[in-house]
Amino acid sequence: MSTVIVSELRKKYVSRIRKGFLKYEVKVVEALRGVSFTARKGEVFGILGPNGAGKSTLVKILATLLLPDSGEARILGYDVVKERDEVRKRVGISMSVEKGFFYKLTARENLKYFGMLYGIEGPRLKTRVDEVLREVGLVKHADKMYEEMSLGMKARLSIARALLSDPEVLILDEPTLGLDPVSARRIRGLLLELAHKQGRTILLTTHNMFEAEILLDRVAILVDGKIIAIDSVDALKQSVADSVFVEVRLSGAPQESLKKVLSNFQDIRLSTHHRDGTVEKLTLVVPVKAADEALERIVHEFRSQGLKVRGVSVKEPTLEDVFITLTAHRSM
Numbered sequence: 001m002s003t004v005i006v007s008e009l010r011k012k013y014v015s016r017i018r019k020g021f022l023k024y025e026v027k028v029v030e031a032l033r034g035v036s037f038t039a040r041k042g043e044v045f046g047i048l049g050p051n052g053a054g055k056s057t058l059v060k061i062l063a064t065l066l067l068p069d070s071g072e073a074r075i076l077g078y079d080v081v082k083e084r085d086e087v088r089k090r091v092g093i094s095m096s097v098e099k100g101f102f103y104k105l106t107a108r109e110n111l112k113y114f115g116m117l118y119g120i121e122g123p124r125l126k127t128r129v130d131e132v133l134r135e136v137g138l139v140k141h142a143d144k145m146y147e148e149m150s151l152g153m154k155a156r157l158s159i160a161r162a163l164l165s166d167p168e169v170l171i172l173d174e175p176t177l178g179l180d181p182v183s184a185r186r187i188r189g190l191l192l193e194l195a196h197k198q199g200r201t202i203l204l205t206t207h208n209m210f211e212a213e214i215l216l217d218r219v220a221i222l223v224d225g226k227i228i229a230i231d232s233v234d235a236l237k238q239s240v241a242d243s244v245f246v247e248v249r250l251s252g253a254p255q256e257s258l259k260k261v262l263s264n265f266q267d268i269r270l271s272t273h274h275r276d277g278t279v280e281k282l283t284l285v286v287p288v289k290a291a292d293e294a295l296e297r298i299v300h301e302f303r304s305q306g307l308k309v310r311g312v313s314v315k316e317p318t319l320e321d322v323f324i325t326l327t328a329h330r331s332m
């Protein structure tokens with residue numbers, strides 16, 4: 001059953017940049033350029049994309065915090081623009097870990113405050129606050145002041161707040177951003193439980209490929225305001241089955257020499273991003289049919305440029321390889 005249905009959402013930002021006394025330049029950014037997808041009950045659905053792709057814009061619209069220019073989005077059948085209040089009653093939102101809590105109140109007091117705002121009253125409020133504290137594993141820290149909590153605890157508190165109204169859908173913007181690996185793992189475990197065991201739909205944004213691989217049932221790859229692929233991580237990996245991903249290990253090769261060699265191979269793309277310095281390891285994306293011959297040539301070329309090749313091996317593509325294959329052209 002689809003709980004979130006998004007069709008053809010568009011959003012532009014128009015800003016004025018000051019260019020001098022009474023002089024402005026108008027800048028238009030098309031943050032969303034016709035985004036459509038559906039998310040189902042009980043799944044963790046992720047929106048993955050580079051900086052500025054439009055992820056926050058998309059989740060803010062779904063969370064009823066921003067109006068789209070056109071298109072439609074329905075959550076549990078309710079329109080996020082025309083039936084905003086109905087959506088808000090049914091959707092738990094966590095936009096940013098640090099925002100919106102009272103620093104001098106404890107975790108429990110913060111939750112009580114927000115519970116009251118959501119209209120939960122009397123003994124029900126205390127029970128519900130205890131329930132969500134238990135759910136996110138914060139009972140032990142319930143009486144800690146917000147300002148004294150670790151980042152991981154704050155992230156869990158933010159999810160606890162989103163759960164107060166017992167929503168069927170959760171919208172989370174970068175729920176593990178900035179967390180240490182142990183705290184991030186804990187949050188991921190919690191999200192899997194909330195979706196797979198309790199049947200909630202979780203819609204989240206992430207930059208983190210590793211997280212996407214282990215957490216998401218399906219992922220939409222958003223680039224420049226457009227979704228370029230939607231599927232399970234496994235299916236996305238399958239979609240690049242006509243390419244071989246080859247890892248080449250080098251002894252500190254300078255960027256310039258690599259660029260020179262690779263510019264001679266139109267059919268080979270570079271998957272790994274390197275910005276500067278020397279390169280120890282790179283992943284090449286090679287069409288299956290040309291693999292044997294192309295690899296031999298490229299290793300030969302590397303060597304003739306004086307680059308020391310320490311090893312060449314074929315590897316399983318990661319989501320990052322898929323992402324870069326789908327989004328980037330040759331990039332170095």
Ligand SMILES: Nc1ncnc2c1ncn2[C@@H]1O[C@H](COP(=O)(O)OP(=O)(O)OP(=O)(O)O)[C@@H](O)[C@H]1O
Pocket residue numbers: 013014015029030031049050051052053054055056057058
């Ligand atoms: N209030 C705003 N005014 C003008 N431009 C904006 C505004 N908010 C976002 N943008 C622009 O819209 C585009 C999409 O931004 P958005 O924050 O949605 O991307 P994002 O994928 O969430 O990026 P990040 O991963 O860096 O948070 C970017 O080019 C951004 O600069």
